[in-house]
Amino acid sequence: MHSGSLFCHFKSKEALLYEVMQKGMRSALARQTIVLRGKHDSAATLRQLIRLHFETLLESNSDFMWAVLYESRALNTRQLRLIEELQGNYEAAWTPVLHELASTGCLRAEVPLARHLIFGSLNWSLQWFDAKNGASLDDLTDAMVALVMHDTSR
């Protein structure tokens, strides 16, 4: 692409960034909503949310999450507020699931902090995950579930 071509389609670089982030977040929210509509026990739901979030972060068409997580400072105040609202809604949907797991002892940390810590684990994968070699998204999901889901069977 050449220097001026961007501006046929977007008013500014900022506008492109905003569009990408916003469209991406709406799509991620929509996919997450579908998962949450399915009737499953909360442990299965958490596994699905984790798996979906890894997809949202790491699949080839998911560059927007890098922008959402690391380029927000390039937005203006109004744009930032909307993106943060979308992120807020996305993360808020995890809270009831986490509460249910906490109530049954599967999750052993205060929910608000646990949510931050869990999203940290997931989001940080953008920094080190390499699709070419090493673990698959299923491996990651298994590891994450094993890491934070406590056993209550005994």
Next chain:
Amino acid sequence: MHSGSLFCHFKSKEALLYEVMQKGMRSALARQTIVLRGKHDSAATLRQLIRLHFETLLESNSDFMWAVLYESRALNTRQLRLIEELQGNYEAAWTPVLHELASTGCLRAEVPLARHLIFGSLNWSLQWFDAKNGASLDDLTDAMVALVMHDTSR
């Protein structure tokens, strides 16, 4: 500071960044080494490592970690290699502790992935932690330990 003064002390902005990152990482490594020298069971050691890492990330004199985690792309290849080596050493020191915890069933995920996921939880706190209100570093440490350390008493 005035615009030209930086260059009395550093060859370039890149050199300053490198100096800050390198000094910070060496100091973090030194403090971590002291913790690891103490004789404790691995559960207590992990708690101390977590607590120390939160300090390294979040205390007022710890801006260097933000640079290490988010500004590495501004370094040249040689500098980057050394910083990554220091980070590698820092994180590698956790591996034996995690292995010991895994062997006793306290840690229920494959160690290499678990380490990445745990560092993700911790490092991500830079994005949301606010010293002014909310949790303390002790709260964070408690939550993190509760989240990933499994109960083996029963």
Next chain:
Amino acid sequence: MHSGSLFCHFKSKEALLYEVMQKGMRSALARQTIVLRGKHDSAATLRQLIRLHFETLLESNSDFMWAVLYESRALNTRQLRLIEELQGNYEAAWTPVLHELASTGCLRAEVPLARHLIFGSLNWSLQWFDAKNGASLDDLTDAMVALVMHDTSR
């Protein structure tokens, strides 16, 4: 009009500008020539020239004069020379009329300077005249004649 359509009709934006300026100036010259052909005393002729020039400047189909007066720098040398020649012819036609008025004492300034000053008064109206409210072109013409035509009746 759409962005590419202009170039079906003109080689360049400059060519369009030149066409508009040139056509407009030729038409203005033609109308002025008709006025000058009529047999009138020089005072009446000046009034007609002034009135016609206000029309040429300010009527709705007269945007070309704005281009002639303020956009000439966008032309190339050859184009500029022709437009300036047309302007020169247009203004030169006033000289005999002004000389006759000067000879009878109706005009009290050296003709070459007077011509510049008079065209200044007229041309400047493009900057402040508002057809919607305020004076009419007749009002402007009356004011201009009253301003510069001296009384010789006494």
Next chain:
Amino acid sequence: MHSGSLFCHFKSKEALLYEVMQKGMRSALARQTIVLRGKHDSAATLRQLIRLHFETLLESNSDFMWAVLYESRALNTRQLRLIEELQGNYEAAWTPVLHELASTGCLRAEVPLARHLIFGSLNWSLQWFDAKNGASLDDLTDAMVALVMHDTSR
């Protein structure tokens, strides 16, 4: 001067333009105020105002007037409003002088229109005046006074 140097001294090209226009207009207003303070008959005052305005337009350090008259569209709304206020004050100061001359029959056109037409004559000199050859500012002043000041002695 090189491409970036401007921005050591001004926030933007717009800010430079505004500074130049504003400083220039304030200085022109100050000089005009001094002239108006002197006690003279209105004919002499008008001559002084005309002479001073030609200086303001045409002397070597007077490029700001070109900006005020032809580059205002490059300002933002707030800046434009202040510059137009300064211009308005500058031109308003002529009104009492013109009224006095109109009342004695020296000026034979309605004052508001006469003021516009007179400023047109003067301002237009920027388009054609050449200091190197031809008339002096005194010549211009004489011509302008002769053009519009009517004789009441007879």
Next chain:
DNA sequence: TATGAATGAGAGTTCATTCAT
């Protein structure tokens, strides 16, 4: 002939760096 996405030269701006003081 008309369209509108793509082009690229040029303008405006930023910022790390240099340099005279």
Next chain:
DNA sequence: AATGAATGAACTCTCATTCAT
């Protein structure tokens, strides 16, 4: 060592022009 004006490479953006449809 400290200063801050000047530099120039790189970036964002505009707009006249081209071109495939």
